[in-house]
Amino acid sequence: MNPRLSPTHCGTMFRAVFRLSATGARSLARSRPCYSAPSATRCYSHGKVETDEEFDARWVTYFSKPDIDGWELRKGMNTLIGYDLVPEAKILDSALRACRRLNDLASAIRILEAVKDKAGPHKDIYPYLIQELKPTLSELGISTPEELGIDKL
Amino acid sequence: PNFSLRLSARWHTSFRPTGGREQGVAKVEEYTLPAYFDRRENPLPDVCYVQNLSPEQKSLKEKEIGSWAALSNEEKIALYRISFKQSFAEMNQGSSEWKSVVGGMMFLIGFTGLVVLWQRKYVYGPVPHTFDAEYKAKELQRTLDMRMNPVEGFASKWDYENKQWKK
Numbered sequence: 558m559n560p561r562l563s564p565t566h567c568g569t570m571f572r573a574v575f576r577l578s579a580t581g582a583r584s585l586a587r588s589r590p591c592y593s594a595p596s597a598t599r600c601y602s603h604g605k606v607e608t609d610e611e612f613d614a615r616w617v618t619y620f621s622k623p624d625i626d627g628w629e630l631r632k633g634m635n636t637l638i639g640y641d642l643v644p645e646a647k648i649l650d651s652a653l654r655a656c657r658r659l660n661d662l663a664s665a666i667r668i669l670e671a672v673k674d675k676a677g678p679h680k681d682i683y684p685y686l687i688q689e690l691k692p693t694l695s696e697l698g699i700s701t702p703e704e705l706g707i708d709k710l
Numbered sequence: 711p712n713f714s715l716r717l718s719a720r721w722h723t724s725f726r727p728t729g730g731r732e733q734g735v736a737k738v739e740e741y742t743l744p745a746y747f748d749r750r751e752n753p754l755p756d757v758c759y760v761q762n763l764s765p766e767q768k769s770l771k772e773k774e775i776g777s778w779a780a781l782s783n784e785e786k787i788a789l790y791r792i793s794f795k796q797s798f799a800e801m802n803q804g805s806s807e808w809k810s811v812v813g814g815m816m817f818l819i820g821f822t823g824l825v826v827l828w829q830r831k832y833v834y835g836p837v838p839h840t841f842d843a844e845y846k847a848k849e850l851q852r853t854l855d856m857r858m859n860p861v862e863g864f865a866s867k868w869d870y871e872n873k874q875w876k877k
């Protein structure tokens with residue numbers, strides 16, 4: 558699944574689709590003309606293809622569970638990191654709030670580190686995500702790994 | 711719950727089958743418990759790195775329940791280090807081990823070369839007489855006499871009139 562990071566507020570220039578697939582041929586095969594129709598024009602199997610919004614919404618809901626426990630947070634995060642994508646800011650926002658409910662600051666910082674590592678060679682994804690998450694980070698009092706200096710050796 | 715991460719580690723010990731007898735509880739083997747490991751693909755391991763907290767760490771954990779903005783950077787790093795052993799930067803760093811490996815390889819290949827040279831001198835007997843220069847000359851003459859590969863091959867390169875190689 559490759560979520561399209563559409564601009565959430567005017568003024569941003571980010572219309573880039575952050576695909577982590579290395580080959581251009583592969584991303585060409587995965588491009589969709591529009592993503593409003595669940596019955597996709599290009600079917601890879603007879604099953605329904607989940608749209609990017611449905612994927613995001615599902616994960617936001619997962620982390621928004623009020624009584625989420627530590628195991629569920631870890632399972633969710635480890636699974637999400639296993640996918641071939643960088644999670645959207647809203648999913649990460651939901652996950653960070655789950656960390657707050659669990660009183661787990663270390664995991665919150667770890668999530669930011671993992672997301673930066675996930676972006677790999679695409680160096681512009683992480684600063685964009687931090688920019689999007691800035692309100693949440695200051696509200697919850699989460700420092701980024703850069704602010705703490707643990708992004709360096 | 712405060713230590714939700716540690717509770718999950720204890721979860722495993724509560725289902726020990728004792729056959730109804732509470733005196734003999736089997737000892738929990740350490741290798742059966744979830745292990746901590748730093749991996750890029752598994753950012754949140756099953757257990758915290760530090761399982762037994764010192765009193766300062768315990769009080770820091772208490773402070774974590776309150777507002778995180780009230781924590782200093784050192785305290786935040788301390789909380790991180792309780793849960794995790796290495797940061798992503800530390801776990802991803804490379805090493806210079808490859809230099810030792812390549813150097814060792816070259817050394818051993820060189821040593822093998824010395825062994826081979828010694829073998830040639832002291833182990834192997836003489837080569838057959840068919841390698842003598844005189845014998846080889848006779849062999850070449852015979853090859854030309856029998857017109858071996860006369861169309862495009864060996865004998866085609868020899869000028870039989872002038873008894874020399876073709877220019």
